[in-house]
Amino acid sequence: MDRIILIGMMGAGKTTIGRELAKRCGMRFVDCDHEIEARTGVSVPTIFEIEGEEGFRRRETQVIDELTCTPGLVIATGGGAVLSPLNRTMLAERGVVIYLNVPPQVLWERTRHDRNRPLLRVPNPRERIFALHRERDPLYREIADIIVDGGRGNPGGTIRQIRKALEICGKA
Ligand SMILES: Nc1ncnc2c1ncn2[C@@H]1O[C@H](COP(=O)(O)OP(=O)(O)O)[C@@H](O)[C@H]1O
Ligand SMILES: O=C(O)C1=C[C@@H](OP(=O)(O)O)[C@@H](O)[C@H](O)C1
Ligand SMILES: [Mg+2]
Numbered sequence: 001m002d003r004i005i006l007i008g009m010m011g012a013g014k015t016t017i018g019r020e021l022a023k024r025c026g027m028r029f030v031d032c033d034h035e036i037e038a039r040t041g042v043s044v045p046t047i048f049e050i051e052g053e054e055g056f057r058r059r060e061t062q063v064i065d066e067l068t069c070t071p072g073l074v075i076a077t078g079g080g081a082v083l084s085p086l087n088r089t090m091l092a093e094r095g096v097v098i099y100l101n102v103p104p105q106v107l108w109e110r111t112r113h114d115r116n117r118p119l120l121r122v123p124n125p126r127e128r129i130f131a132l133h134r135e136r137d138p139l140y141r142e143i144a145d146i147i148v149d150g151g152r153g154n155p156g157g158t159i160r161q162i163r164k165a166l167e168i169c170g171k172a
Helices: 014-025 032-040 044-067 085-094 104-111 125-143 155-168
Strands: 003-007 028-031 073-076 096-101 146-149
Touching (some): 003 085, 014 073, 028 032, 032 044, 032 073, 044 085, 085 125, 096 155, 104 125
Parallel strands (some): 003 073, 096 146
16 A cells, blocks of 8 residues: 555644554654654744745645655644645545544643644634534545544554554555
8 A cells, every 4th residue: 555644633643643553554654744844944833923824734735745646655644634625635546544533522632731733822722623623524524535533542542443444445
């Protein structure tokens, strides 16, 4: 299989699970946000400050286009990668797409003390998480080949679920 692509909300565990999954599958791990940070030399929140969300999204599309043409990768996307129809088409056509589905309350508990997510720098970040989840859940589902429950237990359990699903659909 050429690429495994993880999608889902902020705090769903795409970065955490992706890194570990890649190790276990003998593939290389890349995270779109880390790739953008490496290329620009600044953090994601700094890009939002300087270029706005629009500037960040342009960079994100460029990175998604390049990484989804590179073989042998486990790719962790950012939570907003599915907002653009062009991104959704590239992701859907160029890899096995796995949606880490996590209830918004769990997302909130995982991200509430994290300062690295600019979209949560608002007066009511919990409400924001719930609203983003409502808006994005249908988009994740639209392009997912596999949906796993990423909200319970530890990352190991989620990774086992993913590997089993990949085996069943003959992709691992
Ligand atoms: N079962 C789990 N699966 C994935 N992450 C978990 C789990 N339980 C707790 N976490 C924690 O939740 C956070 C997930 O963050 P991260 O991997 O950065 O998510 P994302 O890249 O989707 O925003 C990490 O701090 C991780 O340790
Ligand atoms: O949900 C979003 O729109 C974003 C999620 C972040 O990635 P994670 O999903 O890895 O936190 C990062 O790309 C940026 O802060 C925007
Ligand atoms: Mg991440």
